[in-house]
Ligand SMILES: [Zn+2]
């Protein structure tokens with residue numbers, strides 16, 4: 001079966017993109033993938049909020065976005081999808097935060113990320129799941145992600161980031 005956009009039949013499924021529950025009746029994206037734990041012909045379905053799918057699984061989501069019925073803000077979702085396809089590493093963005101310690105190394109420049117510096121949290125989609133994939137300096141986004149237009153993307157996956165923090169993060173993305 002192909003990927004699907006459909007109303008959630010229960011409120012039990014958690015979104016693979018953000019980890020939060022998908023409300024019953026809310027439109028959700030189901031990505032169908034070969035089940036690596038099955039006997040070879042099984043499939044599994046990963047469920048996402050539509051926005052989370054647009055951010056983190058743009059290529060799969062695009063396959064069904066245009067033809068699905070009654071999708072709210074289809075154009076906004078398509079814009080996110082296009083951005084994630086154009087910048088192939090952008091879907092790895094899993095949030096923004098100030099480094100709580102100085103012990104993580106930046107995946108782009110290989111230098112340590114100093115305590116309290118803004119960093120971007122990365123995940124990597126491995127077959128059927130997202131794996132934690134380290135961090136980059138906010139200032140290394142231009143080199144690693146090939147875009148610095150990632151504030152909305154990072155905020156989506158860091159819902160507790162306030163306006164002041166978002167402004168500070170945006171400033172840190174710009175290399176001087
Ligand atoms: Zn989600």
Ligand SMILES: [Zn+2]
Nearest residue numbers: 106109137140
């Ligand atoms: Zn760096």
